Amino acid sequence: MKVTMGAFLVILTAVPCLAQKNDAASADLSPAQAPATEEYTVAGATQEQETTLREQIRLMHPKVLPARVVFVPHWKYLDDARIFQLHVPTGYSSVMFTHLPSRTVFVDNDRYLGKEWLGHWMAHELGHLESNSAKEEDAERVAHKLRAVLRSNYKKS
Numbered sequence: 001m002k003v004t005m006g007a008f009l010v011i012l013t014a015v016p017c018l019a020q021k022n023d024a025a026s027a028d029l030s031p032a033q034a035p036a037t038e039e040y041t042v043a044g045a046t047q048e049q050e051t052t053l054r055e056q057i058r059l060m061h062p063k064v065l066p067a068r069v070v071f072v073p074h075w076k077y078l079d080d081a082r083i084f085q086l087h088v089p090t091g092y093s094s095v096m097f098t099h100l101p102s103r104t105v106f107v108d109n110d111r112y113l114g115k116e117w118l119g120h121w122m123a124h125e126l127g128h129l130e131s132n133s134a135k136e137e138d139a140e141r142v143a144h145k146l147r148a149v150l151r152s153n154y155k156k157s
């Protein structure tokens, strides 16, 4: 996928996630057009993390799936954020970010705190993908819904 780095919009927010949208490319790379049945790849996760992640995403049944979810050590997370021209301020407590044009979710694996943590923040990232928006309030609106679906499906199983 061709990505023009110069066109990237840098999003600065004070919530625990950074999402980024390439406005120039969003017209023809709209994540909203991706079918929800599409397979996605998981990299850098332990078997247990990947199993948990796939179960949670299946239970949340988001309208838009990520293309890939990448678990990376903290130093690499910061490096990737830099490569994608996301400015992570000193002391910033971001734990995941989503690169919308490629539908890639990055997870800071050094901040991984288990199953609930993963479901909570993944719902937020899926919110960015479903809303196709880098705005935190748009992501959280969808995330509230997905977290409720996840909770009720966990109870059933």
Ligand SMILES: [Zn+2]
Residues within 6 Å of the ligand: 016, 017, 018, 019, 124, 128, 135, 136, 139
């Ligand atoms: Zn976010």
